[in-house]
Amino acid sequence: MSSVITVDEHRARILAATTRTALVRLPLAEAVGRVLAEDVVSRWPVPLFDNSAMDGYAVRGVDATKGAVLRVVADVPAGSALDPTIGAGEAARIMTGAPTPSDADAVVPLEHTDLGTVITADAPATITVTREPTAGAHIRRVGEDAPAGAVAVTAGTVLGPWQLSAIASAGHARVTVHRAPRVAVVSTGSELIDPAGTPTRGQIPESNSVLLAAAVRSAGAEVVTVTTVADDESALIAQLVDLEADAVILSGGASVGAFDVVKSVLDGTGTIEFGPVAMQPGKPQGFGTDDAGRLVFALPGNPVGVAVSFEMFVRPALLTMAGRSVIERPRVTRAAATGWRCPVGRTQFLPAVIDADTVRPATAGGSGSHLVTSLALAHALAVVPADVDRVDEGDLVEVMVLS
Ligand SMILES: Nc1nc2c(c(=O)[nH]1)N[C@H]1C(S)=C(S)[C@@H](COP(=O)(O)OP(=O)(O)OC[C@H]3O[C@@H](n4cnc5c(N)ncnc54)[C@H](O)[C@@H]3O)O[C@H]1N2
């Protein structure tokens, strides 16, 4: 893969090699962010039974005229299995969520009685109705949300808090989902030190693994290891042996430098190939499947290149592995608030700031792949085609929205 290929070609190659993870049964508490693999069918109607939407009194509507005095003959708290008989001129005190007695056809809220919301341990002997209920008032009917046997959540849905709540209500404590992809992050470079360290000449704080691990987690995948290794072939090989991962993301050492060990160690292993992709930043890329079947992404070391490469190549693959069908970021069109230069022959991905109408570079320094601080300001990537050499103020620009 030494001739230049396009971003789309590289992506297609990656996605062709990407398969979904195995199915697992997970308790609901562990399933947030996972993709549901099969429809979840409600075991019962939702709500399960007619119940009160208010704290108040279950009544026969015909009796509950304004000013009527009703005898309170029963007390029905939530969780009660009681189904008291309610005769003419009678009522049952009832709490929100409690099953409405079969004889009742309306609920009078506490506020619509002479006693108001003053609560006593025991139900009062009588109440006076101060506002007449409409027919069926404040009764939540069995199955009005969903009938028994209905599909509560469909296969393919990404499980968030609301979906998990619907599944629990449908009577299921576990779900069948695609297992979270397991990802190892390996930064390479003899110049890298811990961010809390004191750099001597030539050293810099290691930031790519911080970005990648956070990005992997944001994409709903699991980070199994995060390591930094020097530009040393045997150290890198030792690091890669026995990695329990579906995918390995490396940064640095992907280009043509004398000490680019990632390329020298991995090029030709399994299906892994290195070569330039017509993009800026992120030109030197390596990708393939290693002998253990793991997807290997060898990203260039420059931090903005790492950020862009993750967005364009790694994230879509991780989402595909996790069973997602939507793997693209939304794209919008905005007018450039200012002009900037673009590299001819490479699609430009520029960290950008957008508002309702405009897009502008996140940094005044242009699109350099080393401008790591610009990433903190950006929440979008401006995408400028390879044949454009500059964007002028007012030009319409396509933008990927990242958050
Ligand atoms: N003669 C040529 N030189 C370069 C070419 C080329 O085509 N011919 N391509 C340039 C481009 S474009 C890129 S991008 C870089 C990519 O090089 P590598 O993938 O080998 O990356 P490194 O050299 O290891 O690092 C580049 C840069 O990023 C810094 N870095 C690396 N890792 C980290 C990290 N974990 N945290 C923070 N910063 C990191 C590193 O110090 C370098 O400054 O090659 C060009 N050269």
Ligand code: MOO
């Ligand atoms: O492709 Mo490199 O990331 O432009 O500097």
